[in-house]
């Protein structure tokens with residue numbers, strides 16, 4: 001069995017500190033084979049820099065996925081093509097820097113494919129994820145015993161539909177982007193682990209990671225407000241998966257929510 005931790009959107013320095021402090025303890029307890037994290041908000045809430053990518057890898061995160069904030073720190077364009085374990089949504093137009101999937105080889109010669117997809121409902125209009133995912137799976141399934149999809153999307157309907165669409169085709173469909181953890185984790189009938197959203201790893205007493213006063217002010221005044229990430233109590237959100245490399249299916253999925 002393969003034990004995987006997938007961490008929900010890491011937001012700013014609080015999110016990174018939470019990972020630094022809690023991940024060693026979680027490793028000790030669960031002995032993960034693979035740790036994946038969404039890093040689209042790792043740099044002060046917007047995008048990721050080379051230094052921060054390096055920092056996250058130094059905490060024993062193996063694969064970083066992104067989302068709609070992928071280009072917020074424009075320097076990513078200079079290094080994304082050289083980072084085998086940093087992926088962005090696969091449904092950007094052809095020719096976009098970076099790639100939409102990676103294959104991570106575990107010590108026991110088990111290959112895990114990780115695919116990053118973006119939703120298109122209430123998000124920038126990329127190519128429909130439903131129209132490209134079959135080809136992507138087809139391209140990598142011969143090389144992988146397990147495939148995990150990070151579906152970075154806003155609308156719960158789009159995410160639930162993707163879960164059903166991929167049931168039996170991949171080991172897990174894990175939602176990211178909303179920063180609010182959902183309580184619907186389950187294994188679908190054909191063996192795919194599913195959750196609508198993993199939640200956020202960052203400052204708990206905030207609005208999706210941003211200082212709450214700033215967001216409330218924006219709602220009150222309807223004026224543009226420069227967002228800053230909040231401080232205070234940190235939380236780590238995600239799921240722990242047990243996946244069977246012989247069947248490519250999930251055996252268990254459980255949510256985690258830790259505070260520090």
Ligand SMILES: [Fe+2]
Nearest residue numbers: 009040041177
């Ligand atoms: Fe996010």
Ligand SMILES: [Fe+2]
Nearest residue numbers: 067068069177
């Ligand atoms: Fe996002």
